[in-house]
Amino acid sequence: MKIRDILDNKRTVSFEFFPPREAEAVDGVVDVIKGLQRFNPDFVSVTYGAGGGTRAYTEEITLRLRRETSLEVMAHLTCVAQSRGEVHGVLERLNAAGVGNVIALRGDRPADASLTTPGADEFAHATELITHIRDNFDFGIAAACYPEGHTESTDADADLQYVRMKQDLGADFLITQLFYDNRHFYDLLERADKAGINLPIVPGVLPILSTAQIRRFTQLCGATIPAELDAQLERYAEDNRAVREIGVEYATRQVQDLWANGVPGVHFYVLNRAYSITQILETLNLDGHRGD
Ligand SMILES: Cc1cc2nc3c(=O)[nH]c(=O)nc-3n(C[C@H](O)[C@H](O)[C@H](O)COP(=O)(O)OP(=O)(O)OC[C@H]3O[C@@H](n4cnc5c(N)ncnc54)[C@H](O)[C@@H]3O)c2cc1C
Known part of the structure; x- marks a missing residue:
């Protein structure tokens, strides 16, 4: 089923996982997903x-979920540092396995100097990947957008023009990068509307697990941590349990506010840990069915 068809009928709750580095850990990740x-x-x-290494496990987990569960699975696919043929091969395998949806991404270029510019045989941007998918397959297509702008972008409006391009080329919904101040998301909605973007924009929410980790993540993706939250994280920097509770409480309030403001869904960055998402969903009991 196309996720866009689900979004047209209800407000979605979705979970994102990442592949482990070692083959022996694949079962554990699949078990966490099944448990949720x-x-x-x-x-x-x-x-x-995007840097390689774990790609085979992404495919393995995606295909196992497809075979072993009734979950609707969306595959992430980045195109940096791979030939068009390699990317096409992944799409063919996903298609053959009956995966119905792909989120089309560029990915971050690996730090290796020889890989820092796109090769002639590469899709340079998500926009090119979206075109390739639309021209050759029948997947539902998601794409990324950034409430606080993309790190490489110097102009927020130009950034949104590329998001508009993703829409025009065939993306059928958007998921945002993480953010910790909902005003960034609401501001994005206003700017997107002015840029003629009318796709559902699903906010991505990451319940914080550790101070060092979230500082690293936000630095990498260009998101900011509000001063008050950051002060709390600093205070408990050596106590991951306390930070996890702060993360649960913060994400619960964040999602409550987003839901009350009519978001089309919420996409949780679960980080392969069941605890926080369990606490949040048990508290919120989100009901996505539309009233009429
Ligand atoms: C929901 C979500 C899921 C993600 N999943 C993964 C994942 O599974 N694996 C992973 O490695 N990373 C993932 N990322 C991170 C993502 O790969 C990085 O943020 C990457 O730097 C940009 O990817 P993109 O698809 O937004 O790229 P693009 O849309 O190509 O944008 C990258 C930059 O180029 C500019 N741009 C866009 N299109 C064009 C164009 N046609 N011409 C010129 N400039 C252009 C944009 O303004 C932006 O500054 C995810 C991000 C999000 C928000």
């Missing part, structure tokens, strides 16, 4: 390592 089925996510997704 009781929350009836509308779809789950598995990230794709």
